[in-house]
Amino acid sequence: MKKLFRNIWNQFLGHSTDGYFRVPDTPQDLPEPENDTPWAGTLKLSMEKFNKLTRKNGHGTPAFYAIVGLILAVITLVEFLIFYVESLGVLLIPIMLILSLMKFVIVVAFFMHLRFDNKLFTYLFFAGFILAAVIAVALLVLLAIKP
Amino acid sequence: MSTAIEEHVNSTGVDNKKLMMWIFLGSDCLFFGSFISTYLVYRNRSLAGPYPNEILDIPITTVSTFVLLMSSLAMVLAVSYVQRGSQVIGRYWTLATALLGLVFMGFQVYEFSHFAHLGLTPRTNIFGSTFFVMTGFHGGHVTFGVIWLVIFAISRLAESLKQKLLIIGSVFSVIIAMAGTMMTHTLDVIPNIPSAVAYSVFGIGLIGTIGSLYLLKTSDTQNIESIKKEEGNLELAGLYWHFVDIVWIVIFTVVYLISANDGAPLL
Numbered sequence: 001m002k003k004l005f006r007n008i009w010n011q012f013l014g015h016s017t018d019g020y021f022r023v024p025d026t027p028q029d030l031p032e033p034e035n036d037t038p039w040a041g042t043l044k045l046s047m048e049k050f051n052k053l054t055r056k057n058g059h060g061t062p063a064f065y066a067i068v069g070l071i072l073a074v075i076t077l078v079e080f081l082i083f084y085v086e087s088l089g090v091l092l093i094p095i096m097l098i099l100s101l102m103k104f105v106i107v108v109a110f111f112m113h114l115r116f117d118n119k120l121f122t123y124l125f126f127a128g129f130i131l132a133a134v135i136a137v138a139l140l141v142l143l144a145i146k147p
Numbered sequence: 148m149s150t151a152i153e154e155h156v157n158s159t160g161v162d163n164k165k166l167m168m169w170i171f172l173g174s175d176c177l178f179f180g181s182f183i184s185t186y187l188v189y190r191n192r193s194l195a196g197p198y199p200n201e202i203l204d205i206p207i208t209t210v211s212t213f214v215l216l217m218s219s220l221a222m223v224l225a226v227s228y229v230q231r232g233s234q235v236i237g238r239y240w241t242l243a244t245a246l247l248g249l250v251f252m253g254f255q256v257y258e259f260s261h262f263a264h265l266g267l268t269p270r271t272n273i274f275g276s277t278f279f280v281m282t283g284f285h286g287g288h289v290t291f292g293v294i295w296l297v298i299f300a301i302s303r304l305a306e307s308l309k310q311k312l313l314i315i316g317s318v319f320s321v322i323i324a325m326a327g328t329m330m331t332h333t334l335d336v337i338p339n340i341p342s343a344v345a346y347s348v349f350g351i352g353l354i355g356t357i358g359s360l361y362l363l364k365t366s367d368t369q370n371i372e373s374i375k376k377e378e379g380n381l382e383l384a385g386l387y388w389h390f391v392d393i394v395w396i397v398i399f400t401v402v403y404l405i406s407a408n409d410g411a412p413l414l
Binding site: 059060061062065066068069072073076079080083092093096097099100103104107108110111112113118120121124125126127128129131132133135136139140143 | 159160161165166169170172173174175176177179180181183184187188205206209212213216217219220222223224227228230382385386389390392393396397399400404405407
């Protein structure tokens with residue numbers, strides 16, 4: 001009995017190498033839920049594929065940029081076609097804003113190289129962009145309120 | 148100390164010129180953000196026509212948007228080819244970008260003149276004021292970008308000073324003719340220039356540009372320092388050009404697609 005308590009105490013203090021209470025101290029000891037599920041590795045694999053597809057580790061080739069340009073052209077065509085769908089009503093505005101945001105992000109990420117470049121540039125640019133967007137929304141809200 | 152300045156060493160580990168360009172673009176977001184906000188705040192508040200639903204032409208503006216997007220593609224291809232060591236191809240893509248920029252400006256000149264004929268000027272109503280100021284400043288940015296790209300490409304493509312001056316002069320005369328026409332017919336800020344004069348200047352400029360481009364002789368530079376410098380400067384011009392493109396993406400959505408059905412305000 002004394003040995004058992006001593007053993008538990010030792011484990012609690014982390015003296016034992018394989019104790020229940022032992023605090024993990026290496027990356028290998030940390031639990032990996034993404035590898036313990038039926039979808040083990042799916043997220044990691046998807047992220048790897050996405051990173052490879054979007055050329056995270058280097059600049060794109062001319063063919064890659066041509067495909068990005070084609071995607072931008074197709075989105076513009078979709079915007080143009082959606083504009084004439086009268087049944088959309090008020091849904092037109094959010095749909096157009098989402099499509100516009102997609103084009104914006106694609107140009108900034110790939111054509112302006114923010115996807116590949118130093119993160120400092122991303123922070124500097126989006127500081128200005130978000131401030132501008134917040135001011136626009138604040139102005140619209142303030143002037144929409146009638147006394 | 149002098150070496151440190153020459154090599155642009157700083158604590159951030161990034162190129163100073165590029166850092167400054169990104170800071171400028173961040174601040175330019177606020178510049179255009181204020182115009183777009185003003186347009187939205189005064190949307191649907193014009194007391195007299197013409198209203199957006201009477202004059203905005205979505206098919207034509209979609210084509211001009213497509214042209215500007217493709218100019219962005221040409222720009223990124225220019226940077227990509229220069230980075231890969233194919234400087235000559237990169238310079239021609241740079242010229243293609245400037246040419247597409249000129250086409251976009253042509254669309255804008257046509258649109259402004261067309262609106263003026265329909266009775267919409269910056270003085271007509273609040274829609275006219277906010278619309279012309281916003282798109283006019285964007286057009287100004289495009290013009291500056293075209294001038295930058297033309298000077299950049301020509302200074303490296305043409306070998307003799309005479310040839311450089313000929314091409315730059317030709318392109319400038321096209322730009323001046325377009326700007327002059329727009330200012331006379333639309334903005335009414337300079338005395339009326341006869342159309343024949345504006346079209347003659349435009350035509351001479353266009354013939355000069357095409358003729359001098361035909362005469363170009365160029366070759367890849369082998370000097371590594373020169374390649375790095377060209378690559379860096381072209382990347383800066385590219386960042387500016389793509390920024391002009393994303394501003395237009397926002398304007399196209401907010402002003403044209405969302406507001407095109409706006410009519411007289413419900414009082």
